[in-house]
Amino acid sequence: xxxxxxxxxxxxxxxxxxxxxxxxxxxxxxxxxxxxxxxxxxxxxxxxxxxxxxxxxxxxxxxxxxxxxxxxxxxxxxxxxxxxxxxxxxxxxxxxxxxxxxxxxxxxxxxxxxxxxxxxxxxxxxxxxxxxxxxxxxxxxxxxxxxxxxxxxxxxxxxxxxxxxxxxxxxxxxxxxxxxxxxxxxxxxxxxxxxxxxxxxxxxxxxxxxxxxxxxxxxxxxxxxxxxxxxxxxxxxxxxxxxxxxxxxxxxxxxxxxxxxxxxxxxxxxxxxxxxxxxxxxxxxxxxxxxxxx
Amino acid sequence: xxxxxxxxxxxxxxxxxxxxxxxxxxxxxxxxxxxxxxxxxxxxxxxxxxxxxxxxxxxxxxxxxxxxxxxxxxxxxxxxxxxxxxxxxxxxxxxxxxxxxxxxxxxxxxxxxxxxxxxxxxxxxxxxxxxxxxxxxxxxxxxxxxxxxxxxxxxxxxxxxxxxxxxxxxxxxxxxxxxxxxxxxxxxxxxxxxxxxxxxxxxxxxxxxxxxxxxxxxxxxxxxxxxxxxxxxxxxxxxxxxxxxxxxxxxxxxxxxxxxxxxxxxxxxxxxxxxxxxxxxxxxxxxxxxxxxxxxxxxxxxxxxxxxxxxxxxxxxxxxxxxxxxxxxxxxxxxxxxxxxxxxxxxxxx
Numbered sequence: 001x002x003x004x005x006x007x008x009x010x011x012x013x014x015x016x017x018x019x020x021x022x023x024x025x026x027x028x029x030x031x032x033x034x035x036x037x038x039x040x041x042x043x044x045x046x047x048x049x050x051x052x053x054x055x056x057x058x059x060x061x062x063x064x065x066x067x068x069x070x071x072x073x074x075x076x077x078x079x080x081x082x083x084x085x086x087x088x089x090x091x092x093x094x095x096x097x098x099x100x101x102x103x104x105x106x107x108x109x110x111x112x113x114x115x116x117x118x119x120x121x122x123x124x125x126x127x128x129x130x131x132x133x134x135x136x137x138x139x140x141x142x143x144x145x146x147x148x149x150x151x152x153x154x155x156x157x158x159x160x161x162x163x164x165x166x167x168x169x170x171x172x173x174x175x176x177x178x179x180x181x182x183x184x185x186x187x188x189x190x191x192x193x194x195x196x197x198x199x200x201x202x203x204x205x206x207x208x209x210x211x212x213x214x215x216x217x218x219x220x221x222x223x224x225x226x227x228x229x230x231x232x233x234x235x236x237x238x239x240x241x242x243x244x245x246x247x248x249x250x251x252x253x254x255x256x257x258x259x260x261x262x263x264x265x266x267x268x269x270x271x272x273x274x275x276x277x278x279x280x281x282x283x284x285x286x287x288x289x290x291x292x293x294x
Numbered sequence: 295x296x297x298x299x300x301x302x303x304x305x306x307x308x309x310x311x312x313x314x315x316x317x318x319x320x321x322x323x324x325x326x327x328x329x330x331x332x333x334x335x336x337x338x339x340x341x342x343x344x345x346x347x348x349x350x351x352x353x354x355x356x357x358x359x360x361x362x363x364x365x366x367x368x369x370x371x372x373x374x375x376x377x378x379x380x381x382x383x384x385x386x387x388x389x390x391x392x393x394x395x396x397x398x399x400x401x402x403x404x405x406x407x408x409x410x411x412x413x414x415x416x417x418x419x420x421x422x423x424x425x426x427x428x429x430x431x432x433x434x435x436x437x438x439x440x441x442x443x444x445x446x447x448x449x450x451x452x453x454x455x456x457x458x459x460x461x462x463x464x465x466x467x468x469x470x471x472x473x474x475x476x477x478x479x480x481x482x483x484x485x486x487x488x489x490x491x492x493x494x495x496x497x498x499x500x501x502x503x504x505x506x507x508x509x510x511x512x513x514x515x516x517x518x519x520x521x522x523x524x525x526x527x528x529x530x531x532x533x534x535x536x537x538x539x540x541x542x543x544x545x546x547x548x549x550x551x552x553x554x555x556x557x558x559x560x561x562x563x564x565x566x567x568x569x570x571x572x573x574x575x576x577x578x579x580x581x582x583x584x585x586x587x588x589x590x591x592x593x594x595x596x597x598x599x600x601x602x603x604x605x606x607x608x609x610x611x612x613x614x615x616x617x618x619x620x621x622x623x624x625x626x627x628x629x630x631x632x633x634x635x636x637x638x639x640x641x642x643x644x
Contacts (some may be wrong), residue, residue, distance in 0.1 A: 015458070035422065035425075037568075041631070049452075066644040076390050083615055083619070086619050086622070086623065087618070087619070087622055089622075090622035091622075092617055093355075093575050094575065094621075094622045095362070096575075097571070097572055097575045097614070097618050098614075098615055098618040098619070099575070100568055100571075100572060100614070101611050101614035101615035101618065102611075102615065104607065104610065104611035104614065105612065105615065106606065108607040108610075108611055109608060111607075112603075112604060112605070112608060123334075134338050144350050155515055189366045223562075226429070226564060227424070227434075230426060230429075230430065233422070233423065233426045235309035237422065262456060264437065264440065264441050264456065265441065265456070267433055267437055268433065268434045268438065270439035271429075271430035271431070272430075272434060274417060274427075275425070275427055275430050276430070278419060278423055278426070278427055279415050279419075281420070282418070282420075284425055
């Protein structure tokens, strides 16, 4: 029972990281209707920035995180401006391939700058953990911080999209860009802001991810990126609560599948569950069913 | 003859065949005359395999209009099943050529069967959801292949899943070794075999596209509801296109696998699927000759950039982004539109 609970907590912790990444995917998809494949690599950049801020400049972890957020936000805006903005009118496949190009670019630039030798990410939480039931149930500080970060981000985003003017503009853009423009909403600025927020979230996710799994290489972001993308689809792409639900479910399923069925097959099981969910509910768990009109 | 020349798509199809034949002859002569470096020679068969992959994915993405992000999965099925068959038949059939043909047929059939299994659920979904499910299937195939152990001894083939295979009789050997894949592979693919496969692939695709079924598939792509309302069976025709595409990818996988010293499952991952998609999109959706040129050029490009050594993949990425930005620039598009009238994009092969 206690091992079960341990796995469950680990699953939620991993799922929280997926959820934070998935939020970035889902927001960008909801508004720009594009799969931003470079998102996973922004995570990697964020983790590297934090790593160097802390290990080379001896900054405290909080400032390292802040540096990562600022730089990733800038990076997100620059990528959007240079690579995606000229393609606003192009087909979604063209944008997809450009995103893949950006992803290759970031990975290879990271490889040149920082080599492919794994960097060992410092443990910010000093191994502090709450031990219960004679040490059978261990909850590390890192786990708690990750889950707390996910909840805070979730609430902040819900308030932001629901209450602020920019948030409302985002929702309007995701529903109908043409109509939003007619209402005087600056669609381009809204899309750029969405990319900025998504990239900032990616930086947070990168730091949390590397705190939990400390080996940092230029391809660190790609697999979590793909999984978070699946999580976003799982929950219903474009929906913020859906990304949270999808992320957490994906994390829990992955940890349980690894613990109780087979470590080698945990990825396969995660994807199998995704397929089954999409077959039963083709728009994801919380996705809106859109009627096709003739 | 007059009719043949006025029919634009037939003309373009024959030009594609002619281009492939001419390229084959030139490269063969250059190879014989020593005009090709050894790395380029080593690239010839993989280039053929990627060309076939690009053609088969173009059938799914360009002709059927469904985005697939797991095409490397079919390649993987073809590569491994083909290599196992070739290895198992090593004593029975001494001729490399016949063994390669049998391996390719088996690879194509198995990949086609996997295509049926995947197609049944996948083709019910639309758009990006279909893309993500194909991605998921690609990853599942990779996980399964990574954990598969196959050995051979006097009693025949032995299979094991997850656990390393034990209890082979004396004289038996492992063919597939889980995460290590197939370490000792005999290379039997040749450039000629690759060339023939490309021609066969082109014949299959052109004949399908220009048939009644092909027109049904394209009608479904252009407007599913309208097509269904005139009595086109969506599932049947989508399935036909998808399974053909999967089988061709399987044959390409066998060709590729048999040109490598070692095959591992992680070679056929998401990145490979994406790479092939890049060929298809750069070459132009539905344009078979475009796929051929893009696949060949982009497979060789990293080799040509070798003098930039460590910067080559960075340059590759920049080239990719720039090409997409330039080809989709509205100003340039208008210019091209004026120079080449009636350019219809994906509808080229109708």
